[in-house]
Amino acid sequence: MSDLAPSELEKVRKILGREPNQTETGIFTVMWSEHCSYKSSRLHLKKLPTRSDRVLVGPGENAGIIDIGQGYAIAFKIESHNHPSFIEPFQGAATGVGGILRDIFTMGARPIAVLDAIRFGPLDDPECGDRNRRILEGVVAGISHYGNCFGVPTVGGETAFERCYNGNPLVNVFALGVFRHDEIFFGRASGIGNPVIYVGAKTGRDGIHGASMASAEFTEESKQKRPNVQVGDPFMEKLLLEACIEAMHTGAVVGIQDMGAAGLTCSTCEMGSRAETGVEIDLARVPQRESGMTPYEIMLSESQERMLLVAEKGREEEVFAVFRKWGLDAVTIGEVTGDGKLRVKDHGVVVAEIPNRELADEAPLYERPHSVAPYRPAPMEAPDIPRSRDLNADLLELLASGDLCSKRWIWQQYDTSVRTNTLQGPGGDAAIVRIKETGTSVAMSVDGNGRYCALSPREGARLLVAECCRNLSAVGATPVAATNNLNFGNPERPEIMAQLVDAIEGISEACKHFETPITGGNVSLYNETLGEAIWPTPVMGIVGLMKTAPPVTISFKEEGRTVMLLGGLGTVDPTRFGGTQYAKVVLNKMWGLPPALDMDYEKRVHSAIREAIALGLAESSHDVGDGGLAVALAESCAEGIGASLSLDSALRPEFALFHEGPSRILVSTSAPEAIEKIARENNVECLRLGVTMKERLQIGNGSATHETWIDCRVDRLREVWENALENLLSPIPVG
Amino acid sequence: MRFGVVVFPGSNCDHDAWYAVSHNLGHQAEFVWHDSTSLGNADAVILPGGFSYGDYLRCGAIAKFSPVMAAVKKFAQEGGLVLGICNGFQILVESGLLPGALLRNRNLRFVCRPVTVRIETTNSPFTCAATKGQLMKVPVAHGEGCYFADQRTLDALEAEDRVVMRYIDNPNGSLRDIAGICSERRNVMGMMPHPERAADPLLGSTDGRIVLESMVRSMVSAHA
Numbered sequence: 001m002s003d004l005a006p007s008e009l010e011k012v013r014k015i016l017g018r019e020p021n022q023t024e025t026g027i028f029t030v031m032w033s034e035h036c037s038y039k040s041s042r043l044h045l046k047k048l049p050t051r052s053d054r055v056l057v058g059p060g061e062n063a064g065i066i067d068i069g070q071g072y073a074i075a076f077k078i079e080s081h082n083h084p085s086f087i088e089p090f091q092g093a094a095t096g097v098g099g100i101l102r103d104i105f106t107m108g109a110r111p112i113a114v115l116d117a118i119r120f121g122p123l124d125d126p127e128c129g130d131r132n133r134r135i136l137e138g139v140v141a142g143i144s145h146y147g148n149c150f151g152v153p154t155v156g157g158e159t160a161f162e163r164c165y166n167g168n169p170l171v172n173v174f175a176l177g178v179f180r181h182d183e184i185f186f187g188r189a190s191g192i193g194n195p196v197i198y199v200g201a202k203t204g205r206d207g208i209h210g211a212s213m214a215s216a217e218f219t220e221e222s223k224q225k226r227p228n229v230q231v232g233d234p235f236m237e238k239l240l241l242e243a244c245i246e247a248m249h250t251g252a253v254v255g256i257q258d259m260g261a262a263g264l265t266c267s268t269c270e271m272g273s274r275a276e277t278g279v280e281i282d283l284a285r286v287p288q289r290e291s292g293m294t295p296y297e298i299m300l301s302e303s304q305e306r307m308l309l310v311a312e313k314g315r316e317e318e319v320f321a322v323f324r325k326w327g328l329d330a331v332t333i334g335e336v337t338g339d340g341k342l343r344v345k346d347h348g349v350v351v352a353e354i355p356n357r358e359l360a361d362e363a364p365l366y367e368r369p370h371s372v373a374p375y376r377p378a379p380m381e382a383p384d385i386p387r388s389r390d391l392n393a394d395l396l397e398l399l400a401s402g403d404l405c406s407k408r409w410i411w412q413q414y415d416t417s418v419r420t421n422t423l424q425g426p427g428g429d430a431a432i433v434r435i436k437e438t439g440t441s442v443a444m445s446v447d448g449n450g451r452y453c454a455l456s457p458r459e460g461a462r463l464l465v466a467e468c469c470r471n472l473s474a475v476g477a478t479p480v481a482a483t484n485n486l487n488f489g490n491p492e493r494p495e496i497m498a499q500l501v502d503a504i505e506g507i508s509e510a511c512k513h514f515e516t517p518i519t520g521g522n523v524s525l526y527n528e529t530l531g532e533a534i535w536p537t538p539v540m541g542i543v544g545l546m547k548t549a550p551p552v553t554i555s556f557k558e559e560g561r562t563v564m565l566l567g568g569l570g571t572v573d574p575t576r577f578g579g580t581q582y583a584k585v586v587l588n589k590m591w592g593l594p595p596a597l598d599m600d601y602e603k604r605v606h607s608a609i610r611e612a613i614a615l616g617l618a619e620s621s622h623d624v625g626d627g628g629l630a631v632a633l634a635e636s637c638a639e640g641i642g643a644s645l646s647l648d649s650a651l652r653p654e655f656a657l658f659h660e661g662p663s664r665i666l667v668s669t670s671a672p673e674a675i676e677k678i679a680r681e682n683n684v685e686c687l688r689l690g691v692t693m694k695e696r697l698q699i700g701n702g703s704a705t706h707e708t709w710i711d712c713r714v715d716r717l718r719e720v721w722e723n724a725l726e727n728l729l730s731p732i733p734v735g
Numbered sequence: 736m737r738f739g740v741v742v743f744p745g746s747n748c749d750h751d752a753w754y755a756v757s758h759n760l761g762h763q764a765e766f767v768w769h770d771s772t773s774l775g776n777a778d779a780v781i782l783p784g785g786f787s788y789g790d791y792l793r794c795g796a797i798a799k800f801s802p803v804m805a806a807v808k809k810f811a812q813e814g815g816l817v818l819g820i821c822n823g824f825q826i827l828v829e830s831g832l833l834p835g836a837l838l839r840n841r842n843l844r845f846v847c848r849p850v851t852v853r854i855e856t857t858n859s860p861f862t863c864a865a866t867k868g869q870l871m872k873v874p875v876a877h878g879e880g881c882y883f884a885d886q887r888t889l890d891a892l893e894a895e896d897r898v899v900m901r902y903i904d905n906p907n908g909s910l911r912d913i914a915g916i917c918s919e920r921r922n923v924m925g926m927m928p929h930p931e932r933a934a935d936p937l938l939g940s941t942d943g944r945i946v947l948e949s950m951v952r953s954m955v956s957a958h959a
Binding site: 236 | 747758784786789929934
């Protein structure tokens with residue numbers, strides 16, 4: 001267990017004016033853990049842009065809130081559950097979903113979408129493959145179990161594999177909810193004398209010190225921490241959602257907050273701190289699942305599906321009636337006081353007394369040393385890149401690789417269409433859910449790329465923001481706001497801290513440029529096992545808005561359409577090729593830097609594609625991302641229509657087909673001139689690559705040599721791409 | 736026409752059914768709470784999808800004991816139309832209103848995807864507006880949708896023309912590809928696919944509307 005550092009203990013003594021007792025020490029330890037206090041990252045998080053005309057609530061609350069017009073708003077956030085998912089994949093991932101859903105509905109919003117960014121060690125890793133497959137299956141089953149039962153559609157996400165996640169998988173869950181402006185609630189314990197009410201599941205010993213566990217590296221002993229992982233009950237959460245929203249509608253609720261990390265401790269002191277009040281509770285009144293729990297255990301329990309709310313004095317019965325209807329516990333456990341203190345009693349005897357503000361907001365802040373170069377796992381210099389012997393085979397190998405293959409096996413286990421709002425679910429560039437009440441739709445994209453960020457955290461982070469915004473634009477949505485999940489190693493190591501600082505600054509630059517303020521998020525540090533850190537893996541979740549309309553999807557629809565590349569073929573040099581999927585999968589190497597990004601140009605490409613979609617000119621639209629142009633083309637053929645194309649490129653074929661230069665979107669259209677006009681007006685390149693046709697994907701070199709680079713039946717491409725994950729998960733036993 | 740949509744704790748497609756009936760079809764829909772002993776003045780009842788009471792035991796095994804199911808049984812005995820979708824189908828078989836059982840999917844995993852089903856009979860109030868052999872593209876979303884019954888029951892269902900719809904691409908291992916069946920009196924139907932999720936042009940398919948429209952048509956002709 002990570003304990004208070006000597007300097008932190010000294011600060012505690014100063015705040016209290018005495019020695020803390022055991023319960024108080026426990027309370028300070030969890031509240032000042034990295035997970036709850038952001039003590040290593042907070043100084044740098046201040047660099048992120050957080051405002052725009054649309055931002056109603058920025059960082060600091062349970063979730064950020066954005067105005068979407070007509071009196072409606074959306075609340076959204078991303079959060080990690082990395083450590084628990086390694087120790088117990090099913091429950092770790094399930095409670096990760098549960099936790100972020102509570103963050104959304106505690107603000108008053110009804111969750112309408114979940115996306116997951118999940119990362120594992122390679123499924124065919126010679127040493128860890130078995131375990132990696134088991135973790136993936138457990139995580140997916142956990143997400144499926146919780147989200148499906150709760151009744152929120154899981155509409156998208158991403159799955160990636162790298163060796164650095166062998167001992168440290170990443171499970172980042174994004175959730176979004178919708179409500180009216182007048183339905184927004186805050187986690188504030190306002191009104192002296194108001195009752196503090198505990199609702200939901202009973203408190204048990206599960207999850208004690210989960211927040212501190214999430215703030216430490218993994219060692220061999222970590223496996224013994226399985227009891228620290230909570231157990232989720234999505235049915236209870238569904239009841240809690242309905243009951244909380246109904247209770248809020250009574251008008252008797254003053255403030256509300258979920259009990260997540262650090263449970264009762266965090267919810268009481270944060271609600272008091274935000275309202276500048278005190279909170280007094282008696283633990284004897286807390287509904288308990290087990291007998292003989294100590295005050296320390298009750299305060300630190302992370303039992304799931306619990307909320308703390310403050311009601312208007314005299315109107316408690318209205319709240320109780322709602323919870324009775326839903327069959328849930330609701331008990332007054334204390335009241336709001338005027339002295340600014342968290343006072344915890346046990347059968348009337350004071351067992352802890354701590355000033356709320358100091359506890360919740362005065363955690364020590366660390367300016368961790370970071371004046372070294374960020375750690376790089378690869379050389380800068382490009383190796384000799386051999387001439388490909390068979391570009392067709394290279395493409396098929398890429399389509400069968402873990403990162404690029406279809407993730408259908410995963411997302412078919414998620415309920416993607418419940419609530420009948422899903423205009424586009426998993427498998428598209430961005431997920432789209434409609435808001436029934438307003439005629440607008442929300443598009444969402446989550447994206448990370450540990451490989452790019454390992455080569456350059458700053459450039460990698462900027463590319464992520466650009467990629468998310470491009471995904472949104474490729475479905476016609478205008479990006480408006482963002483949330484981020486920063487997954488890094490041990491910040492006490494300067495070369496890791498330097499990665500974190502660079503990534504935050506990169507996100508900041510890009511989010512300013514693309515006008516997507518960060519409204520909240522999560523920092524997950526100490527992602528290390530036995531001294532080996534994960535690659536720096538910031539994950540962005542960006543939200544866009546559009547008019548509700550049938551979605552433009554990635555597949556070619558008809559034969560004889562013009563295939564265009566908005567943004568042009570792009571360019572690359574050997575150094576910038578070292579982070580590509582081609583380098584990873586075909587060459588089995590990594591070097592150099594991620595692709596170069598021109599943010600001005602990128603933004604103009606986004607405007608152009610949005611305009612083309614708004615005018616109904618694009619029959620299909622697909623962002624060129626990981627794997628490059630050839631992979632994007634193969635994906636566009638997934639519904640059976642192929643294409644015959646020629647690339648008029650001076651680049652060698654491996655680069656032309658597989659480089660991952662940004663700012664490019666594939667479009668098929670029957671109105672090429674109109675799209676060219678839009679491209680000219682936005683001052684971006686737009687090339688006609690060829691036409692769609694039946695059955696085959698053919699890509700040739702359009703310059704003097706007229707070589708054929710790719711020629712393959714589209715059903716073959718599709719078969720390889722769609723079945724790869726299932727094959728990786730059920731390897732044929734050797735011998 | 737007035738549809739009652741039953742809400743069990745844990746129902747999560749209740750709102751979808753309500754929306755399809757009221758907004759996509761333009762009929763009245765009202766929620767009926769699980770501890771209600773009456774269905775009010777509903778002309779037809781929908782048991783929606785979800786995880787009633789958490790479904791931690793067999794799906795639907797707790798729901799059958801809820802007060803509202805006594806009212807649903809009585810309603811069915813009097814000839815009222817009862818449509819069970821997904822979890823609703825599971826509840827109908829647990830309650831004995833339909834024969835057989837719904838087991839875990841053959842591959843033991845939850846499956847959510849559009850499937851194609853064929854209407855096998857139009858001799859039911861749930862398909863009377865369709866044509867025999869008509870194909871519907873509708874989503875499934877379930878972990879326990881593998882229809883099972885003993886051979887004699889299956890033969891009887893077929894002999895009595897009570898297999899209302901079959902999968903073209905069986906997603907769960909259901910015996911004889913059964914996707915939906917009706918009761919002996921034909922006024923109770925259970926189906927695993929979600930017609931309410933295929934009732935809005937924006938969502939890619941409106942094929943599911945035929946089930947709800949058939950119910951309306953048969954009620955109108957019954958009232959006439």
